[in-house]
Amino acid sequence: MATYICPVDESVTSPVGRRSFLWLLGGAAAGILVGDPLSTALQRPTEWLQSIDPTGLADLSPTAPRFRLYTVSGTEPKIAVADYQLAIDGMVDEPQSFSFQDLLDETRTELNRDFQCVTGWRVPDVDWAGVALKALLDRCGQQSGATHVHFGSADGVYSTSLTIDQARRDDVLVVTDMQGEQPVPRRHGGPVRLLVAPMYGYKSLKWLDRITVSDSPDPAGYWEVRGYDTNAWVGTSNGRDDAPT
Numbered sequence: 001m002a003t004y005i006c007p008v009d010e011s012v013t014s015p016v017g018r019r020s021f022l023w024l025l026g027g028a029a030a031g032i033l034v035g036d037p038l039s040t041a042l043q044r045p046t047e048w049l050q051s052i053d054p055t056g057l058a059d060l061s062p063t064a065p066r067f068r069l070y071t072v073s074g075t076e077p078k079i080a081v082a083d084y085q086l087a088i089d090g091m092v093d094e095p096q097s098f099s100f101q102d103l104l105d106e107t108r109t110e111l112n113r114d115f116q117c118v119t120g121w122r123v124p125d126v127d128w129a130g131v132a133l134k135a136l137l138d139r140c141g142q143q144s145g146a147t148h149v150h151f152g153s154a155d156g157v158y159s160t161s162l163t164i165d166q167a168r169r170d171d172v173l174v175v176t177d178m179q180g181e182q183p184v185p186r187r188h189g190g191p192v193r194l195l196v197a198p199m200y201g202y203k204s205l206k207w208l209d210r211i212t213v214s215d216s217p218d219p220a221g222y223w224e225v226r227g228y229d230t231n232a233w234v235g236t237s238n239g240r241d242d243a244p245t
Ligand SMILES: Nc1nc2c(c(=O)[nH]1)N[C@H]1C(S)=C(S)[C@@H](COP(=O)(O)O)O[C@H]1N2
Pocket: 005, 006, 007, 067, 068, 069, 070, 071, 072, 073, 116, 117, 118, 153, 155, 158, 187, 188, 189, 200, 201, 202, 203, 204, 205, 206, 207
């Protein structure tokens, strides 16, 4: 399965996409593709290309409605469901570790939401299910004075964070089921990933294995320290104007 390095310039590692794509677009547009980190300029030519392309080759384009499988670490951690553990620690009365079954035993929340990457691709009507993060924070006894929640991945590289208020929203889930599959497929960050439904995809950390409640905004997150907005609301951040998810 192809993997992509970042939310910024997937053309670097796209298996077939880059060559045929550049050829189709021509040199001028290719300059835009490489030169614009947020790929906003790319969206219009690719939408145009899809509308006229009879070959279907444009489906390789960065804005076609399908998931890209991202992993900045270059690996897809392989975690058996039976071995899975989610640690919740930091400013909680009772640090705990949740197995996959422990998560299934919590109140289940189901959501249907579009998923939008900051590079422009969007997948409509994705079915998500799991446990509201808020419920897990309460289960562990979130302490007063906590201001942030930090998330860690079993890949050892990726991270992100939310404010406490963001983390306690009803549309922020610790996901056990994605698109009708339980557990979450490995390539999508399974057995368990995060979904921050109202924010760009880089907040929805894959291979979730640690949640730390804190009164510090640092560390800010893998893409956040590389220039992406910390408050990643779809449509009102990162200089984009997508419809909210
Ligand atoms: N561990 C980890 N989580 C990650 C990423 C990553 O590279 N590593 N990429 C993020 C980005 S930028 C997006 S858009 C989504 C993509 O989710 P998908 O790979 O299931 O399509 O995962 C997010 N979570």
